[in-house]
Amino acid sequence: MYGANMGVLLQVLWAQLLMGWARGSELTFELPDNAKQCFYEEITIGTKCTLEFQVVTGGHYDVDCRLEDPEGNVLYKEMKKQYDSFTFTAARNGSYKFCFSNEFSTFTHKTVYFDFQVGEDPPLFPNENRVTALTQMESACVSIHEGLKSVIDYQTHFRLGEAQGRSRAEDLNTRVAFWSIGEAVILLIVSIGQVVLLRSFFSDRKTTTTRVGS
Amino acid sequence: MSLFSQIAFIALLCSLSLTRALYFHIGETEKKCFIEEIPDETMVIGKYRTQLWDKQTAAFLPSTPGLGMHVEVKDPDTKVVLSRQYGAEGRFTFTSHTPGEHQICLHSNSSKMALFTGGKLRVHLDIQVGEHTNNYPEIAAKDKLTELQLRVRQLLDQVEQIQKEQNYQRYREERFRMTSESTNQRVLWWSITQTVILLITGIWQMRHLKSFFEAKKLV
Numbered sequence: 412m413y414g415a416n417m418g419v420l421l422q423v424l425w426a427q428l429l430m431g432w433a434r435g436s437e438l439t440f441e442l443p444d445n446a447k448q449c450f451y452e453e454i455t456i457g458t459k460c461t462l463e464f465q466v467v468t469g470g471h472y473d474v475d476c477r478l479e480d481p482e483g484n485v486l487y488k489e490m491k492k493q494y495d496s497f498t499f500t501a502a503r504n505g506s507y508k509f510c511f512s513n514e515f516s517t518f519t520h521k522t523v524y525f526d527f528q529v530g531e532d533p534p535l536f537p538n539e540n541r542v543t544a545l546t547q548m549e550s551a552c553v554s555i556h557e558g559l560k561s562v563i564d565y566q567t568h569f570r571l572g573e574a575q576g577r578s579r580a581e582d583l584n585t586r587v588a589f590w591s592i593g594e595a596v597i598l599l600i601v602s603i604g605q606v607v608l609l610r611s612f613f614s615d616r617k618t619t620t621t622r623v624g625s
Numbered sequence: 626m627s628l629f630s631q632i633a634f635i636a637l638l639c640s641l642s643l644t645r646a647l648y649f650h651i652g653e654t655e656k657k658c659f660i661e662e663i664p665d666e667t668m669v670i671g672k673y674r675t676q677l678w679d680k681q682t683a684a685f686l687p688s689t690p691g692l693g694m695h696v697e698v699k700d701p702d703t704k705v706v707l708s709r710q711y712g713a714e715g716r717f718t719f720t721s722h723t724p725g726e727h728q729i730c731l732h733s734n735s736s737k738m739a740l741f742t743g744g745k746l747r748v749h750l751d752i753q754v755g756e757h758t759n760n761y762p763e764i765a766a767k768d769k770l771t772e773l774q775l776r777v778r779q780l781l782d783q784v785e786q787i788q789k790e791q792n793y794q795r796y797r798e799e800r801f802r803m804t805s806e807s808t809n810q811r812v813l814w815w816s817i818t819q820t821v822i823l824l825i826t827g828i829w830q831m832r833h834l835k836s837f838f839e840a841k842k843l844v
Contacts, residue, residue, distance in 0.1 A: 436647040438752065439660040450649050522660060527647065552776040559783040566790050570662060573794070577801045584808040591815040595822060602826035606833055613841055 435528040439467065442474065442513045443520040449510040454501040454529055461528045462487070462509060463496040465571050468578040469521030475512040481505025491515070524571055532560075646672075648749040656732040663754060664793035665724045671696070671752045673731065674714045678745040685747050693734045694748070701725025710734065724793045755789075756782040
């Protein structure tokens with residue numbers, strides 16, 4: 412029993428090491444204004460991949476995105492998108508490139524989140540030569556696992572949306588503070604300025620009255 | 626080799642090998658920062674591998690000794706959690722103690738690059754957070770779990786992560802509510818203050834001008 416388990420685990424570990432397991436990369440990075448950031452991923456032919464991105468903070472919350480295959484053909488190109496998801500199957504082996512561009516923006520830098528899933532998630536036990544089908548318990552576990560994965564995915568998107576809302580609210584708060592102080596100062600300057608200007612019209616300078624007369 | 630040492634060796638290789646991962650290019654003095662918004666008591670494992678651009682062969686060298694990357698991790702209060710120099714290939718890990726946005730910054734520290742290469746460096750990076758850091762085959766081997774037990778363990782880890790995230794969500798929603806209430810208060814007070822200032826300056830203007838005209842004998 413013990414030896415059999417160990418044997419299975421050994422198989423699993425070697426399989427993991429040799430196959431180059433499927434994976435997903437999820438990163439949030441800052442994109443300064445007028446900048447372009449590219450990421451590359453080595454994909455084998457026939458793998459189903461998904462690229463998902465969302466702009467978290469900055470400006471109008473939009474970014475340009477572009478996905479190219481190893482030959483340079485553009486698979487996906489969108490300008491000024493806030494959120495999108497793109498699924499494709501790799502048609503050839505090689506290095507795929509995807510770029511996010513903030514070149515249209517002059518002074519706002521943006522925070523962009525992206526999630527690039529390559530292939531399906533590896534099964535916990537890659538039992539290709541399984542003799543029996545999954546038991547009821549095991550298939551229940553598998554469906555719960557899939558359900559929880561989608562819950563975690565929803566949570567991530569909710570978190571990003573909330574971060575966006577919170578960043579806007581904090582911006583609004585600082586803007587209200589500055590605007591209140593600024594407007595108070597402007598009010599005082601304008602009202603004092605009006606009085607000073609009016610007084611200057613009635614000053615004791617004879618030059619103005621003579622011009623009016625002629 | 627005994628079974629256990631074989632497993633240990635493979636597990637070690639698995640944790641270090643980064644044969645295929647996301648990569649990007651970084652300039653010599655450039656600092657690349659990534660943000661991870663995570664709840665507290667969450668483990669983050671980052672693995673990277675660097676390759677240097679060789680002008681002569683116009684390709685990236687498979688591995689170059691002497692390259693180094695400086696990794697700096699800051700917590701949400703901009704306090705430095707981890708600040709270490711690693712070699713050309715490295716693995717860094719930290720656990721968050723406060724929930725929020727942690728910033729992971731990488732920059733190269735070799736100055737010899739610019740002289741020979743034109744300053745381009747390829748960095749393979751893989752950052753895993755929370756339950757993705759768990760290596761299930763390793764756990765199964767260590768705790769001697771059956772297949773079903775391992776699956777249930779994986780589900781338990783996932784549920785724990787969801788719970789932590791929900792808790793963090795509650796904390797952030799509170800912060801958001803405080804910000805909105807502060808904005809609301811500021812707008813309210815500002816409207817009242819502005820009305821009062823307007824009235825006062827209006828009255829002051831009229832009185833001042835009236836006394837001014839009376840002095841000028843125009844009224």
